[in-house]
Amino acid sequence: MKSTLSPNNTFLNINLNKILENYRIVEKHLKKGCEVGAVVKANAYGLGQEQVVQALYQEGCHKFCVSNLDEALQIERTLEKEIYLMHGIGSIEMAEIAREEGFIPMLNHLEQIKIWNLIAKEKSEKLKAIIQIDTGMGRFGLSNTEIKKLTTDPDLVSNIEIDYIMSHMSCAEQENHPATVKQLQEFKKYLEFFPGVKATFANSAGIFLGEDFHFDMVRPGCALYGINPTSSELNPMNSVVELYGYIVQKRIIEKEQFIGYRAQYKATPGEKLFVIECGYADGYVRSLSNKGICYAEGYFLPVVGIVSMDAIIVNASALPTALFDEITHIELLGEHITIDDIAKYANTISYEILTTRFGNRCKRFYISDNNY
Missing domain, CATH: 3.20.20.10 (Alanine racemase)
Structure with a gap:
């Protein structure tokens, strides 16, 4: 899908x-x-x-x-x-x-x-x-x-x-x-x-x-x-949204270098990186810089460097080579990375994440058994 x-x-x-x-x-x-x-x-x-x-x-x-x-x-x-x-x-x-x-x-x-x-x-x-x-x-x-x-x-x-x-x-x-x-x-x-x-x-x-x-x-x-309305870690509600980030570019670092604005993350030789089409203009808030987590086929991958307007960089070194080569999208929000998880990483509340332009620029698909 x-x-x-x-x-x-x-x-x-x-x-x-x-x-x-x-x-x-x-x-x-x-x-x-x-x-x-x-x-x-x-x-x-x-x-x-x-x-x-x-x-x-x-x-x-x-x-x-x-x-x-x-x-x-x-x-x-x-x-x-x-x-x-x-x-x-x-x-x-x-x-x-x-x-x-x-x-x-x-x-x-x-x-x-x-x-x-x-x-x-x-x-x-x-x-x-x-x-x-x-x-x-x-x-x-x-x-x-x-x-x-x-x-x-x-x-x-x-x-x-x-x-x-x-x-x-x-x-x-x-x-x-x-x-x-x-x-x-x-x-x-x-x-x-x-x-x-x-x-x-x-x-x-x-x-x-x-x-x-x-x-x-x-x-x-x-x-x-889908936001957890209780103090329990177990959310009684169903997750409603899924955000999949398109991988614009894949990189394997050849020599030690800084990644992103303000040189806040130093990559080492051999690190595998994804450049993802999603940034703070899409509601992926800047406070997720070096804190956000993404998911791909059984692997949790960290956001590295500063979140920019249109892109984030993800360290994909944990992925096997075949998966790294073939994958086209990763989960930024969904079954494995919930809206409450993102809010926790960003040190804010889920309401703010969901309502502040989240996924505003990207294509939207409504899943329903009926036609609305």
Whole structure:
């Protein structure tokens, strides 16, 4: 498949079947009646919002979370989809577009609530919204003071149908973190002010903490795309992406010399090197210089020298001569080198690797049992 699909280029496989398998894994962990709002922001974590939404929709997921209005407008609208704007609406103009398109904003502060309520009043409608409260993340959401104002002045939401009360977890992937317990306690306390209203609290990591965190809807993001959402070294999710680097040039070093920019690696005579068509412009971050690991037919091979814009150099000395001569591609990411592995080598998080142009320039192939 590697050489047949793209003989002369680096290419990325995105396995939609695996994304659907991950969706089913999430569903199996949920308490009865809990729904899934799939997070497809940032172009579905860099993997293609259009393709991912279509696949999940056909699987039965009809709720999707995006960052903003621009991302929401990229999704094909049908009557069966509910699209949530995580950053809410920042102006009357944005609110009018959101209403016309049927989007549901997550309202993060009183000014957004006032704007949405005003639009609804002018149209003599009840408009759905999610009210987000801050339980300890310190990012989006109403403060304690704003919640008190909201609960003592019902006119603020007189034309709003509150779909969910929401908060976001800050440390769910860190097992037994005290902030998680405190956030859950705070969330339950605030829910008492909104009797009968549905709630959504858990992100990907929160889903695996148990039913007490599930409420009425969960919002998985990274778990769908194969990132480990737990503190365990054993990832419960399926790997979704494979990046195969095309070998542009093969070299056998004749005399001791430095390799790459800034002379950060000295090669010795007899070393076998691959020059791979992939660099930081493709999301293979520069911090992987002299740290990255690749895979080829049972062999793990180190990246040597500085990652450049369009190329990396790999020490292939471990390969038998016949394999060195015949191989055309090596695995940069996939079954043997996971997204979590790369993040560890680069001293960052998997989210950053996946969403920051990863495989952006190379050819993409979507693997699916269906046509999307």
